[in-house]
Amino acid sequence: MTLRGRKKGETVPQGVVVRLPVYFRYLAELEAAGAERISSAQLGEALDFTAAQIRSDLSYFGSFGQQGYGYNVTDLLDQVKQILGITRDYSIVLVGAGNLGKAIGSYEWFRDEGFQIKAIFDIDPHLIGNYHVGCIIRPLDELTAYLAENPTDIGIIATPKDAGQSVCDLLVEGGVGSIWNFSPTHLNVPDEVIVEDMHLTDSLLRLVFRLNEQNLGQEQA
Amino acid sequence: MTLRGRKKGETVPQGVVVRLPVYFRYLAELEAAGAERISSAQLGEALDFTAAQIRSDLSYFGSFGQQGYGYNVTDLLDQVKQILGITRDYSIVLVGAGNLGKAIGSYEWFRDEGFQIKAIFDIDPHLIGNYHVGCIIRPLDELTAYLAENPTDIGIIATPKDAGQSVCDLLVEGGVGSIWNFSPTHLNVPDEVIVEDMHLTDSLLRLVFRLNEQNLGQEQA
DNA sequence: TAGATTGTTAATCGATTAACAATC
DNA sequence: TAGATTGTTAATCGATTAACAATC
Numbered sequence: 001m002t003l004r005g006r007k008k009g010e011t012v013p014q015g016v017v018v019r020l021p022v023y024f025r026y027l028a029e030l031e032a033a034g035a036e037r038i039s040s041a042q043l044g045e046a047l048d049f050t051a052a053q054i055r056s057d058l059s060y061f062g063s064f065g066q067q068g069y070g071y072n073v074t075d076l077l078d079q080v081k082q083i084l085g086i087t088r089d090y091s092i093v094l095v096g097a098g099n100l101g102k103a104i105g106s107y108e109w110f111r112d113e114g115f116q117i118k119a120i121f122d123i124d125p126h127l128i129g130n131y132h133v134g135c136i137i138r139p140l141d142e143l144t145a146y147l148a149e150n151p152t153d154i155g156i157i158a159t160p161k162d163a164g165q166s167v168c169d170l171l172v173e174g175g176v177g178s179i180w181n182f183s184p185t186h187l188n189v190p191d192e193v194i195v196e197d198m199h200l201t202d203s204l205l206r207l208v209f210r211l212n213e214q215n216l217g218q219e220q221a
Numbered sequence: 222m223t224l225r226g227r228k229k230g231e232t233v234p235q236g237v238v239v240r241l242p243v244y245f246r247y248l249a250e251l252e253a254a255g256a257e258r259i260s261s262a263q264l265g266e267a268l269d270f271t272a273a274q275i276r277s278d279l280s281y282f283g284s285f286g287q288q289g290y291g292y293n294v295t296d297l298l299d300q301v302k303q304i305l306g307i308t309r310d311y312s313i314v315l316v317g318a319g320n321l322g323k324a325i326g327s328y329e330w331f332r333d334e335g336f337q338i339k340a341i342f343d344i345d346p347h348l349i350g351n352y353h354v355g356c357i358i359r360p361l362d363e364l365t366a367y368l369a370e371n372p373t374d375i376g377i378i379a380t381p382k383d384a385g386q387s388v389c390d391l392l393v394e395g396g397v398g399s400i401w402n403f404s405p406t407h408l409n410v411p412d413e414v415i416v417e418d419m420h421l422t423d424s425l426l427r428l429v430f431r432l433n434e435q436n437l438g439q440e441q442a
Numbered sequence: 443t444a445g446a447t448t449g450t451t452a453a454t455c456g457a458t459t460a461a462c463a464a465t466c
Numbered sequence: 467t468a469g470a471t472t473g474t475t476a477a478t479c480g481a482t483t484a485a486c487a488a489t490c
Contacts, residue, residue: 021423067448068490085433099324106320196428202242207417212306288472289466
C-alpha cells in the first residue's frame with residue numbers, strides 16, 4: 001500500500017479508523033445501486049459527517065478525487081478497500097460456539113469478503129463434535145496444538161466473561177496477532193497484539209445513558 | 222438524578238459515555254470479587270486509562286471519592302448505575318429473529334439487568350409462530366398495531382441491511398425513542414431519536430485496518 | 443470559459459493530561 | 467500527624483471545521 005498523502009510514521013487518528021468502514025459500507029451500497037460519481041458534500045449529507053471531514057480523512061491516504069467532479073464511486077471504493085486491507089483473505093479461529101458464536105460464524109458477509117473461519121473451539125461436551133458452517137467443533141484443549149500447525153490472523157472470543165482472559169492468553173501464546181472480543185470483559189494483552197472489542201453490554205448501556213440524558217433535558221425544559 | 226458536579230445544559234463528551242460502561246463492568250467484577258476500595262490509579266492500571274481521566278470523567282456527575290482513600294467499590298458502582306440509568310426496567314421489541322436476533326434475545330445479562338424483550342417480529346413465515354425466550358414471533362405487519370398498544374423504550378433491529386431503514390421508520394413512527402441497530406446500514410432518523418449502532422462489519426474492518434497498519438510499520442522497520 | 447469541488451492550511455474547538463491545593 | 471489520593475485548574479495536545487487557492 002502506498003501512502004501518498006501520509007508522512008511516514010504518522011499515525012491515523014482513531015476517528016478516521018472509525019469512519020473508514022462507514023465510507024466503505026456506503027460506497028459499496030452506491031456501487032451496487034449503479035452510482036458513478038459522488039462528492040464529499042453528498043457523502044457527508046448521507047452519512048451525517050461534514051464534507052471537510054471526509055476530504056480530510058481521505059487525504060491521509062492519498063488524493064482520490066478530482067476538482068469540479070468529486071469522486072468516482074468504483075475507484076474510491078477500490079481505494080478504501082486497499083486502505084482497509086480487504087484485498088486478501090484472513091484466517092480465523094472462533095472460540096465459543098454458543099448462540100452468539102454461532103451467529104457470528106453464520107454471518108455470510110464475512111465469508112464473502114474473505115474472512116475464513118478455519119476452526120471452532122468450545123468446552124461444552126454437548127457441542128464438541130457437532131458441525132457448524134462446515135467446521136467441526138473441537139475441544140478447547142486442542143487450541144494450542146491447532147495454532148502451532150495453522151498460522152492464524154484473527155481469533156474471535158465469543159465465550160462468557162469468565163473465560164475471556166484465559167482464552168485470550170491461549171490465542172496470544174499461539175501467535176494470533178489480533179483478537180475480536182465479544183466476551184464482556186477487558187482483555188490484557190501485550191502491546192503488539194490488537195484487540196477490537198465488541199461489547200454488546202457497553203453498547204446497550206451507552207444507549208440507555210443517552211436515553212436518560214435526553215429525558216432529563218426534556219424535564220428541565 | 223442529581224448532577225452535582227455538572228452545570229445544567231453541559232453535555233457529556235462522547236468519550237465519557239464510552240468509558241462509563243467500562244467502569245460499570247469492572248466495578249461489578251470488583252464487587253463480585255469482594256473488593257472494598259479502589260483508587261483512580263488502580264482503576265486506570267486495570268483498564269488502560271490514566272488516573273486523571275477517570276477522576277475527570279466521574280467529576281462530571283459528582284464527587285464520589287475521598288481524599289487519601291479512593292472510592293468505595295459498592296458506593297461507586299451504585300453511583301455509576303444511577304448515572305447510566307439502569308435503575309429501572311426497559312421495554313424492548315426485537316425485529317429480526319435470525320441467528321443474530323436470537324442470540325441477542327438469549328443474552329441472559331440483559332434480562333438480569335431489567336432489559337425486557339416484550340415482543341419479537343420477523344417476516345419469515347417459517348419463524349412466525351415459533352417461540353423464543355418466552356415470546357411468540359409475530360409477523361412484521363403487526364408491529365405498528367403492537368406499538369400503538371404497548372409503549373416501548375428500545376427497538377432492536379437485527380434484520381439484513383435492506384430491511385434496516387424501513388423497520389427503523391416503523392419503529393420511529395410507532396413512538397420508539399431509541400434504536401439499537403445491528404443491521405449493517407446507516408439509519409436516518411429525526412434528531413430526537415437515539416441510534417446506537419452495533420455494526421459487526423465495521424468492527425471487523427477496524428481490526429483489519431489496524432492489523433495492516435501494524436504490519437506496515439514492521440516492514441518499514 | 444464558468445462552475446464546481448478538491449486538497450490543504452490556518453483557526454477553532456474540545457478533550458486529555460499534568461500538577462497541586464485541599465483534605466481525609 | 468504523615469501519607470495518600472481526591473477534585474479541579476491550567477497547560478497541552480489533538481481533532482474538527484472553515485476558508486480558499488488550485489484546477490478539473
